[in-house]
Amino acid sequence: MASMPGMSKSSARKESPAHPWLHPEKLTQFVDPLPKPSVLHATEQRSNPLDPSQRIGYLRIEMRVAEVPVHRDLPPARMWSYNGTVPGPTIETRTGQPLWVDWVNQLPSDHFLPVDHTLCGAGADLPRVRTAVHVHGANVPPESDGFPTNWQTPGQTYRAIYPLQQDAATLWYHDHAMGIERLNQYAGLFGFFLIRDAQEDAQPMPAGEYEIPLVLCDRMFFADGQLHYPDSGDPDAPWVPEVYGDVVMANGKIFPYLEVEPRAYRFRLLNASNTRFFRFTFSNNLHWTQIGSDQGLLPAPVQLEALSLACAERADVVLDFSQSAGQRFTLINQSEPVMEFRVKPPGIAVGSPAQPASSPSSFAVPQTLRIVERIPESAAVQTRRLTLNEYMNPKTRVMLMLLNGKYWHDEVTETPRLNTVEIWELVNTTQDLHPIHLHLVRFQLLDRRAFDVDDFLDYGKFHYVGDPAPPEPGETGWKDTIPAHPETVTRIIIPFAGFPGRYVWHCHLLEHAANEMMRPFQVLTA
Ligand code: C2O
Ligand code: CU
Numbered sequence: 394m395a396s397m398p399g400m401s402k403s404s405a406r407k408e409s410p411a412h413p414w415l416h417p418e419k420l421t422q423f424v425d426p427l428p429k430p431s432v433l434h435a436t437e438q439r440s441n442p443l444d445p446s447q448r449i450g451y452l453r454i455e456m457r458v459a460e461v462p463v464h465r466d467l468p469p470a471r472m473w474s475y476n477g478t479v480p481g482p483t484i485e486t487r488t489g490q491p492l493w494v495d496w497v498n499q500l501p502s503d504h505f506l507p508v509d510h511t512l513c514g515a516g517a518d519l520p521r522v523r524t525a526v527h528v529h530g531a532n533v534p535p536e537s538d539g540f541p542t543n544w545q546t547p548g549q550t551y552r553a554i555y556p557l558q559q560d561a562a563t564l565w566y567h568d569h570a571m572g573i574e575r576l577n578q579y580a581g582l583f584g585f586f587l588i589r590d591a592q593e594d595a596q597p598m599p600a601g602e603y604e605i606p607l608v609l610c611d612r613m614f615f616a617d618g619q620l621h622y623p624d625s626g627d628p629d630a631p632w633v634p635e636v637y638g639d640v641v642m643a644n645g646k647i648f649p650y651l652e653v654e655p656r657a658y659r660f661r662l663l664n665a666s667n668t669r670f671f672r673f674t675f676s677n678n679l680h681w682t683q684i685g686s687d688q689g690l691l692p693a694p695v696q697l698e699a700l701s702l703a704c705a706e707r708a709d710v711v712l713d714f715s716q717s718a719g720q721r722f723t724l725i726n727q728s729e730p731v732m733e734f735r736v737k738p739p740g741i742a743v744g745s746p747a748q749p750a751s752s753p754s755s756f757a758v759p760q761t762l763r764i765v766e767r768i769p770e771s772a773a774v775q776t777r778r779l780t781l782n783e784y785m786n787p788k789t790r791v792m793l794m795l796l797n798g799k800y801w802h803d804e805v806t807e808t809p810r811l812n813t814v815e816i817w818e819l820v821n822t823t824q825d826l827h828p829i830h831l832h833l834v835r836f837q838l839l840d841r842r843a844f845d846v847d848d849f850l851d852y853g854k855f856h857y858v859g860d861p862a863p864p865e866p867g868e869t870g871w872k873d874t875i876p877a878h879p880e881t882v883t884r885i886i887i888p889f890a891g892f893p894g895r896y897v898w899h900c901h902l903l904e905h906a907a908n909e910m911m912r913p914f915q916v917l918t919a
Pocket of ligand 1: 527529567569705830832897899901
């Protein structure tokens with residue numbers, strides 16, 4: 394990703410002799426097996442508080458401190474978790490079966506990462522530990538969406554009811570508390586939330602132990618194994634505009650390995666980094682078969698040499714190890730190893746050498762996965778041109794990022810009407826890529842097109858340069874997070890379906906979102 398130009402207060406990462414950093418290149422690689430998050434199904438049925446005649450699934454999930462074994466040779470890292478693990482348990486749900494979750498905040502009363510009280514919504518008059526759980530990609534009434542200012546403090550519980558009247562998709566849950574979501578997620582508050590449905594079940598896909606969720610996120614650690622989040626060097630305003638960790642965790646482990654059988658597997662990938670984008674390849678040049686993106690299956694599978702994931706994006710992929718029996722190879726981000734795959738010789742099941750492997754090696758991904766009707770541009774009742782801006786505050790020399798030049802507290806300007814379609818033109822005037830996410834909805838990418846930024850910023854004259862580029866092959870399905878490329882207009886078409894009320898849209902670089910690159914929008918009643 395492009396660097397932040399003119400940044401004078403970027404992460405002042407100074408190593409102190411008293412508290413040295415972990416240098417991950419010194420760690421022994423591939424000594425820990427990849428953990429698989431535990432799975433949570435609603436085991437209990439309760440009557441729906443919103444409609445007592447209906448029985449719905451119920452789950453209780455606690456946020457609490459956990460000692461996370463991130464690597465064999467490090468003491469456990471003290472992190473914040475859902476139900477004691479990082480990542481949290483994978484919540485398994487089904488379309489049409491509403492779920493009630495009680496999210497119980499059992500965290501300590503002080504934060505262990507640098508809260509910045511100068512940020513909007515994180516003032517010194519507010520509790521330092523606040524949580525607001527958001528299910529990213531859920532079509533949900535506003536009360537259950539985890540609105541950033543609707544936070545809970547330790548001892549409090551957030552009752553959320555997810556209607557789940559939406560297609561199968563790889564969703565995830567994470568913290569969203571105003572001004573500190575960057576710290577709460579960095580601390581470990583994230584997990585998968587999978588929705589399944591009959592349409593997807595009808596596709597023959599690797600399942601059960603052959604379907605593996607894989608959340609990737611970068612981090613920094615101290616040599617004593619504890620998390621390190623950088624700060625600006627100013628204790629009164631520690632916010633930094635971006636955070637790049639020097640090591641990638643896969644399902645909460647540094648440099649894990651995964652033993653697989655020589656057959657096809659399905660992986661659900663999620664980028665849960667604060668800032669880092671991934672570009673994944675394999676050391677043996679194995680190809681990716683992408684079958685789904687943020688909001689479910691693609692129309693057809695896509696073959697990729699490299700898989701790119703911006704923050705908060707998901708990819709549903711099939712990897713076929715049948716031609717790699719007996720091999721070891723690594724998953725690589727840019728040029729850095731992330732984890733190792735160890736493919737068993739044919740005929741030997743994972744973990745139990747005596748057992749024959751589960752199934753024959755041949756698996757053909759279905760060539761039609763799902764019908765995704767393209768929404769015609771003519772369906773849109775409104776087109777909004779919305780700028781993504783970065784300004785240097787001349788006094789503080791701190792970068793400020795805004796959506797359409799507006800602050801969080803400015804009046805709401807995006808007011809789509811329920812059950813209408815709009816086109817949003819994300820005019821990125823910056824040299825950074827910002828992954829833009831809208832709550833509540835799913836949308837389609839229309840195109841991306843470069844424009845003349847200088848003419849626009851200096852003279853208010855808008856004109857395109859070059860031709861529109863169609864979506865990448867992996868972007869042809871339903872999305873909820875879209876990379877808005879630098880100096881480019883990214884056009885998305887959005888059906889506002891589901892519920893009226895107040896939601897947010899924001900950049901999913903968490904440091905940007907925490908500092909004004911987030912805005913409310915209001916869905917008006919139909
Ligand atoms: Cu992934 Cu507003 O969040
Ligand atoms: Cu951003």
